[in-house]
Amino acid sequence: MSLRKLLIANRGEIAVRVMRTAKAMGIATVAVYSEADARALHVETADEAYPIGPAPARESYLKIDAILAAAKASGADAIHPGYGFLSENADFADACAAAGLVFVGPPAAAIRAMGSKSAAKALMEKAGVPLVPGYHGEDQEPALLRAEAARIGYPVLIKASAGGGGKGMKVVTFDAEFPDALASAQREAKSAFGDDRVLIEKYLTRPRHIEVQVFADAHGHAVYLHERDCSIQRRHQKVVEEAPAPGLSPARRAAMGQAAVDAAKAVGYVGAGTVEFIAEGEDFFFMEMNTRLQVEHPVTEAITGQDLVEWQLRVARGEKLPLAQADIPLIGAAIEVRLYAEDPQRDFLPQVGRLDHLALPFAVPGVRVDAGVRAGDAVSIHYDPMIAKIIAAGADRAEAVGRLCAALAATEVVGLATNRSFLAAIAGHPAFAAAELDTGFIARHAADLLPAPEPVDDRILALAALSILLEEARVSAAAADPADPFSPWGLAPGWRLNRAAHVDLTFSDQGARIAVRAHYKASGFVLDLPGGPLAVEGAREADGTLAARLDGVRLKARVVRSGMKLTVFAGGLERTVEFVDPRVASIDATGTAGRLVAPMPGTVIRVAVEPGQAVLKGAALVVVEAMKMEHTVTAPRDGVVQAVNFAVGDLVDEGAELLVLDEAG
Template sequence: MFNTILVANRGEIACRVMRTAQRMGIRAVAVYSEADARSMHVAMADDARLLGPAPARDSYLRIDAIIAAAIASGAEAIHPGYGFLSENAEFAQACDAAGIVFIGPPPASIRAMGSKSAAKALMERAGVPLVSGYHGADQAPAVLQREADRIGYPLLIKASAGGGGKGMKVVESAAAFQGCLDLAKGEARSAFGDDHVLLERYLTQPRHIEIQVFADTHGNVVHLFERDCSIQRRHQKVLEEAPAPGMDAARRDAMGRAACDAARAIDYVGAGTVEFIAEGDAFHFMEMNTRLQVEHPVTEAITGQDLVEWQLRVAAGQPLPLAQEDLRIRGHAIEVRLYAEDPAREFAPSTGRVEHLRLPAGDGIRVDTGIRQGDAVSIHYDPMIAKIIAYAPDRDAALARLSRALTGTEIAGPATNLALLRGIAAQAEFRAGGVDTGFIGRHADTLLAPPGPASREVLAAAVVEWLEGHDAVADTADPHSPWGAVSAWRMNGDGYQDIHLADGETTQVVRAHLHPHRWRLDLPGGNAEIDTLAHEDGSRTVWLDGRAFKALVLRRQDRLTVYADGSSHTVYAVDPLAMGGVVEAAAGRVLAPMPGKVLEVLVTPGQVVTRGAVLMMLEAMKVQMRITAPADGTVTAISCQAGDLVEDGAELVLLD
């Protein structure tokens, strides 16, 4: 076994790999960019080496720097994690040339499956069923348009060189094809350095089911059963579970044998995932990921195996720990991905400092993360904050544990998909096992609905926190003077204080009357006597309307985020005399929907544009977005140029 390995990745996967390595007595070396110098994976490592500046191309994608770091640190092997260079045959070959073991498949296997087009051709020759499409080498736009028309609409454009939803677009009509093709090729070039695409018939209600395979250098190949990854947004997975709901033994055996045959066909070694798309009684090969997957913890939960340990043992030349007949499914596991993104804005990535973070714990709950409270979610990398995995003897019990875990999860700072995850876990169709790739879109009215108005509980907790924090002395020259107290004190009559709380597009005014040791609040729906008890963890028990509930209020200047009853709600304390300055952006101001990099500006000052015209292209976290005109008008000003980094909400274009 190795004495030292280097993990050529970052975030939660680097932490995950190092955790197993260190448990096995192996020294773990991390690499990092300048942006990640104080990150969790660096702190966890036995040794850490700087690669370069924040952009991945200058750090985590630099093969020469990673090999040099491995040699300097004495690492005998490199674990690539997933993403970045994990499926890069040149990287695997460079490791071999440097005398370093690549903890993954041989370069030839990576190349065989690295091109989705070539992989499909290989599977077609092997008799594995495929979805009808075009996987050819001729990428001329006219050829692709002709093939798209032959396949029919809707169809799917997919980047041949990668995954994770990058370079993937659904095309609804022939007229929309060229625009979607340009977007898909642009994202593919940015994410993978290769804009080759393939076309496939788009299945309307498919399930995404993948098989975990493992092979060693002694000729052994096994599968560790399936995962259902059908709950997706933007063609990227949000929730995964194992085993797949409704999977029978015959289908499991057939898919497992097909996956193992695919691995044997390319002389595979190590961990891999064969992905299938299933609709009705049929299943079709999609692709093979020649690496460990984000969702591997659900497989570990139901098999009781550590897949990273298997990877290390296979890379060290040892045989697989178990044969196929020794593997059993025990229980059910569900994983959700907590992302820094805004579901209300088409899942645009969100960045910023994580001001508050509470992740769940308890029986049957596992959390994989590379983020701590106080860390920043950067524009340069994937926006995943944590994976939350619930395991139990059956699916219903796993769902119950997952729901409780999500209820106990708290985060403030960047926007997240936490409310969406809670909604999915509570949705009746999902709880009944009804899953397919269109699930989120089908239930968008409820899952993506904007939050309702703040409840009485939220308003009460926010007002108490605001009042407690403002019960201070304004006149430091005479701290004992009642005239200098910032409170509701009155010399005669009932003292009160009006608190104005901005809640979305409305403002709630709560009048607070100070009574001995408690407040009386004039809340929407009637007055209430409020009593509270502060706890050491910063939370409070609040007595309201004959019930007691626990609330944590995180305050950042005038922003008050209330965590209560398993959800969170943010309100803002506003000065009524200054509220005239709080206005919505004018319709003519085109603002950045997310922080990102301006790729291309397509208009000039003075140009007349129509509603929906593309003004510029913006990219963040390898996702490209067309910024369009909100109305007919004339471009009067452009506030950025190609190459600029812009913040969320920054003005890009001004239209008259």
């Protein structure tokens, strides 16, 4: 079967990733894009690109007819769905076949068989694959589901039957919590997957999440390419993935691998898939099968030396698997983290906006970066806020961990809050180094991973001040009269007649003003800092790096200015301070303390109160959906609702006042 031109029905880093392999195989590539992605990296990477609709995914990347029309117009003979969007949509696979296109994925029947978690578990039970105790039935009557939860025994996990990625997933610890948790899970499931059915399982207290990469061809061959440990999660979404799973014995690896292959064969699988298990002690249980390539596939590629997208394309062309089970190597270790535009200090709220500065660790040895954005691109409300995947590989796990720490230290993002520091805290934590992994890792070490912000230290202030002073000197030099280049009026902003040369700078850190006096010296400056005087000198290098000496200690840093904000990257640390320029009118940020505002741009999906209604502290008031996740605005105190400013379906901006709450009485 020939495969000459491939359309990638996706966006971002996975689209770029697939194009890279396809081009290496001599296959032409076609991109599709929404109005929001007209200048996106995947569009510019492709040989051709076709518009398919407005920004919302449901009007573009989820429109089967628009994608098929683009395939026909381009002359593509195959479609790769990437992951997310239509990648596990059996109707899309059928539509591709009906249009005479090769779908680079499993048969539609296999997608349907594994698309329902309940049906999949019934199949796995017949195939002898171990299952977690739970309810996987079709009857979705709330009273029955609640009774089943009580039968299984709390805590239980409510999961969307038709999806994954943490959407529509809720942990319930008490019977009284069940109705609200069920309603929320069903809403999220309906929004994310168009299907509000759920299943209920026993929630294990210290489990590991281990998944096995499987591959099958159309000739009856199936193999596993070892496993990945994805235990470090937040809200059931993977944060860190690594291969192989630490501490797994060869016998247990073989047992889980064979169970995964049995699962794939049970549904007549073809192509790349991932069988996910929950493991505790020596036991492991089938959770679900993802009928697509996973976000974390690069760690498997690193330890096997194989290109899984190439395997997908070869299988789609009708070829046999490149390797037999006994020939698949296991080399070293690899770890992947996902760099997201989200604010850990605001409960990881996704961020939207422009990437004013982006430096990714492409030059760090042993590190691979998969990114779908560049500096200047925007992170949109309409799509997943992932900026890049950072993958570190080494001869063993310790080397991979060290390289991951170095990669995160070299990562710089300005313009949006990110989880970079959070990821660095995980990578540098002693428990992570010791491979003490389970799904409770983040909650258990939250105090270390999410410390309260501390006041900015003298070193950060010194680097911020040095950056401002060097920029002032550059501007002064540029403004000097070329006819009198030695005039003191054009040499530097600190020159004064008959008095010591100094300049006062003011910074703001977390609302606190900090005064820094800079004394000009022949070789640099002496800064009066909160901790005492500090001799500072330095210069900007061609790449924008700041080469500095602080009391003789040499270091390199980068200070990126965005408006009045200065973000300092030094020694793996990152801090932002605001420069208070006396020449610019001061505009104090409007505080939102006590205001009932939208935590981010999104859509109002539920209004739980009405004007005149009395509410108690903690009561749910409004639910805003953004990026397929629900964010509930609750009452900060007892009170009476005076006004509701938005209705269900309304779009709201971040900071929009959703309602007005008066003091009770």
